[in-house]
Amino acid sequence: MASRKTHSLLLAVLVILSFLVLAGVAAFLIWYFAVGPTKDISVPSDQVRVYSGHLVLDDIEYTDSLGSPKTQDFRELSKNLQDLLRDIYSKDTVLFKYYNTSVITGYSEGSVIAYHWTRFDIPSSNSEDLSKFTDSRVTGLLRSLIRQGGVRSGLSFTVRSITASLTDPRMTNTPDSCFYTLRATGSKQSFTSPGYPSPGYPNKSRCQWQIRASKGKAIQLFFPDFDVEDNCDDDFVSIYDSLSPEEKHQLTQQCGNRPPTNNLEVVSSGSVMLVSFISDSSSQHPGFNAEYIEIPRNTACDQVLTDQSGNFSTPHYPSFYPPNLDCNWTIKVPV
Numbered sequence: 001m002a003s004r005k006t007h008s009l010l011l012a013v014l015v016i017l018s019f020l021v022l023a024g025v026a027a028f029l030i031w032y033f034a035v036g037p038t039k040d041i042s043v044p045s046d047q048v049r050v051y052s053g054h055l056v057l058d059d060i061e062y063t064d065s066l067g068s069p070k071t072q073d074f075r076e077l078s079k080n081l082q083d084l085l086r087d088i089y090s091k092d093t094v095l096f097k098y099y100n101t102s103v104i105t106g107y108s109e110g111s112v113i114a115y116h117w118t119r120f121d122i123p124s125s126n127s128e129d130l131s132k133f134t135d136s137r138v139t140g141l142l143r144s145l146i147r148q149g150g151v152r153s154g155l156s157f158t159v160r161s162i163t164a165s166l167t168d169p170r171m172t173n174t175p176d177s178c179f180y181t182l183r184a185t186g187s188k189q190s191f192t193s194p195g196y197p198s199p200g201y202p203n204k205s206r207c208q209w210q211i212r213a214s215k216g217k218a219i220q221l222f223f224p225d226f227d228v229e230d231n232c233d234d235d236f237v238s239i240y241d242s243l244s245p246e247e248k249h250q251l252t253q254q255c256g257n258r259p260p261t262n263n264l265e266v267v268s269s270g271s272v273m274l275v276s277f278i279s280d281s282s283s284q285h286p287g288f289n290a291e292y293i294e295i296p297r298n299t300a301c302d303q304v305l306t307d308q309s310g311n312f313s314t315p316h317y318p319s320f321y322p323p324n325l326d327c328n329w330t331i332k333v334p335v
Ligand SMILES: *[C@@H]1O[C@H](CO)[C@@H](O)[C@H](O)[C@H]1NC(C)=O
Pocket: 099, 100, 101
């Protein structure tokens, strides 16, 4: 009798003990995965949204002084346009809560085209508002300006059209931060990534080169040496057929090493080009060396081929061909 009582008591103690051990293991696992022994309890960082695009202006003449951010003309017009953009964005109270700044980065000719970007900072505590930043909301807002006639009292020009789309925040250079304006001519000129050719370009480089050619001409850009890190998320060169870093105008984005047998070469469709160099980590790569030259615009690419055999190629082959081409090759053989 007594031994039986002891037995069940022992069993109860065992059950309780194993329960405590299991609970301990479970508690440890929960702590390990939820908090972790070394995991830092960091606050999620604030989010940034950037929209870039261009404005087409009427009733204003392009002058060469708009080609350099250092001139009075550039500064005055940019101040007006930046205020105008701020005004437009202020019409949307949700977006405007997070408005940081609008910047004009350059101009090109034809009608005057102004290139802009605007930055919004959304604190982590308001991250639910991130979903409100949609392209359609932003373009709708900008178009409402055009529907109103585009004129803002006190300004001497008219805004004929305006575009904006979501842009990589790393592309937000201002004209005073690692920013160059280059003028292409009929003879070859060059520029390099910072520190080239010594190995190891600086961390966190954010550099931009605006290249302009004469009206009606195009730009050819050639990289005799191109060697940046292999991971395109960290370090890369992006080239645009525009002065604003809009994705739809991107000619190419490249990283890694290009051997001399496969040099990178691109051609613009118009008289402007934007080159952007981004680096995140330090590395032992030298970066790049680039040459640019003004060339005739190759729009006439139609050909009628009547030989018995032959070959033909896209304009500027083996360069990347420029956008906006319309080429017809008509091949005729004897009946
Ligand atoms: C914009 O952002 C910069 C950098 O984070 C900050 O210093 C500045 O105060 C901000 N400006 C406004 C108006 O929020």
